[in-house]
Amino acid sequence: MQRTKTPREHSWFLKAFRTYLQYVNSGMYFRKEHVIGIENVPANGTPVVLVSNHQNCLNDPLCVCLKLTDRRMNFLARANVFKNPIFNKALRAMGLLPAYRMGYEGYKEVLRNQETIDDACQALADGETVMLYPEAGHQDKRWLGIFKLGYLRIAFAAAEKMEFKEDVMVLPSCNHYSNYFHARTDMMIKFGKPISLKPYYESYKEAPRETMMEINKIVRAAIQEMMLHVDDLEHYDQIDFLRETGYGQKYAKDNGFKFNYLPSKLLADQKLVDALQKATQEKPEEMEQIYKDTAYFAEELKRLNIRDWLFEKKSGVSAAAFRGLGLLLLFPLFIVSIIPTFLLFLIPKIFLKKLIKDQMFVSTFNVAVSALITVPVCLIIPIVLLWVYLGFWWALGYLLAFPLMFILAWNYMRMFMKFIGACNFVRRKNRAKVKELKKLRKSIFKRLDEIL
Numbered sequence: 001m002q003r004t005k006t007p008r009e010h011s012w013f014l015k016a017f018r019t020y021l022q023y024v025n026s027g028m029y030f031r032k033e034h035v036i037g038i039e040n041v042p043a044n045g046t047p048v049v050l051v052s053n054h055q056n057c058l059n060d061p062l063c064v065c066l067k068l069t070d071r072r073m074n075f076l077a078r079a080n081v082f083k084n085p086i087f088n089k090a091l092r093a094m095g096l097l098p099a100y101r102m103g104y105e106g107y108k109e110v111l112r113n114q115e116t117i118d119d120a121c122q123a124l125a126d127g128e129t130v131m132l133y134p135e136a137g138h139q140d141k142r143w144l145g146i147f148k149l150g151y152l153r154i155a156f157a158a159a160e161k162m163e164f165k166e167d168v169m170v171l172p173s174c175n176h177y178s179n180y181f182h183a184r185t186d187m188m189i190k191f192g193k194p195i196s197l198k199p200y201y202e203s204y205k206e207a208p209r210e211t212m213m214e215i216n217k218i219v220r221a222a223i224q225e226m227m228l229h230v231d232d233l234e235h236y237d238q239i240d241f242l243r244e245t246g247y248g249q250k251y252a253k254d255n256g257f258k259f260n261y262l263p264s265k266l267l268a269d270q271k272l273v274d275a276l277q278k279a280t281q282e283k284p285e286e287m288e289q290i291y292k293d294t295a296y297f298a299e300e301l302k303r304l305n306i307r308d309w310l311f312e313k314k315s316g317v318s319a320a321a322f323r324g325l326g327l328l329l330l331f332p333l334f335i336v337s338i339i340p341t342f343l344l345f346l347i348p349k350i351f352l353k354k355l356i357k358d359q360m361f362v363s364t365f366n367v368a369v370s371a372l373i374t375v376p377v378c379l380i381i382p383i384v385l386l387w388v389y390l391g392f393w394w395a396l397g398y399l400l401a402f403p404l405m406f407i408l409a410w411n412y413m414r415m416f417m418k419f420i421g422a423c424n425f426v427r428r429k430n431r432a433k434v435k436e437l438k439k440l441r442k443s444i445f446k447r448l449d450e451i452l
Contacts, residue, residue, distance in 0.1 A: 124158035
């Protein structure tokens with residue numbers, strides 16, 4: 001029987017900060033959060049190396065940390081963020097450890113990774129959880145990269161530190177998002193079955209690298225099975241477009257899945273992607289033409305600033321006018337909501353294009369800036385003023401209403417963008433092109449149904 005240990009306790013400050021992050025992350029940024037397989041997570045006090053795909057930078061570890069609140073979590077992060085002594089102390093207190101990279105810090109600094117490995121091993125020996133990303137970097141597509149063996153080196157080093165008397169568990173997991181870049185979307189964490197390293201201790205002592213490579217294949221396969229993995233990178237954009245738009249919705253419905261429920265949608269997407277990739281191998285010429293037509297269809301939609309869903313809905317002049325009337329009626333409520341929350345929308349618009357070159361950092365930037373700057377500014381000043389001039393209950397009411405105001409303002413702006421798309425859809429000068437695209441869309445769907 002595995003003997004659990006007693007990990008370090010979080011400080012009161014870290015507990016308070018985590019509660020605040022949950023307020024920002026769960027209460028405002030994400031619309032829905034799903035956790036699948038939580039029963040697979042070993043008990044707190046068990047040495048666990050948690051490994052995952054990595055596709056959304058800060059959001060990946062943050063979401064896991066905010067869900068596994070019963071344990072001491074440790075993460076590896078880029079070493080350059082530890083340069084400031086104050087940040088270094090704060091980050092380490094939150095469980096972050098520096099990872100030095102040859103291309104950034106140089107060979108001499110890379111040698112300091114041994115200190116990080118020692119700290120991670122000690123954390124595991126104390127019954128804590130260490131989260132690592134074997135791809136050694138985030139991906140910009142929904143696919144799983146090559147796994148490095150570093151996470152297993154740390155796991156077995158911890159086992160050796162405990163004289164191979166205690167079990168170390170490797171827990172495969174995956175993060176999945178309905179959209180990487182927008183707020184008010186859905187996210188999901190899936191935990192697979194934990195893999196005990198104890199049965200591999202003897203083979204590791206005799207052939208460490210071969211043993212780690214064997215385990216690595218098992219772990220990577222477990223994560224790939226849980227996530228959406230697109231092998232066909234040549235046609236990635238077309239495959240992603242098809243699964244995200246009307247055909248993906250139709251395919252999910254036809255196969256008994258729920259398009260608007262992310263765990264079910266992931267299963268439908270996995271099935272669709274596998275079918276598309278299989279069809280590409282079996283009928284390459286037909287699929288190549290479908291992908292060519294899909295690319296053209298997507299480009300024209302972008303050029304006309306319209307969306308695929310408009311082909312499914314009633315999108316005539318009366319429908320556009322009805323949307324406009326709804327926006328007009330809700331406008332006073334929007335004004336009330338946007339005044340206290342406008343910085344949350346303004347700051348990203350000003351700085352995103354200037355500061356963020358890698359698009360996979362967009363949501364990281366939004367969450368970090370919101371948590372550290374805009375939310376505190378938009379909350380603290382009004383709360384203090386309300387408390388001083390109107391009393392405690394007004395201040396408390398504002399605190400509780402703030403996320404709702406952000407959500408309302410966000411949804412109103414999305415409704416406005418849909419209204420613009422609907423107007424573009426029915427504009428007279430676009431009618432011939434829209435008619436052509438409607439016919440092409442129907443043809444793509446029909447051909448896919450025949451092949452799949």
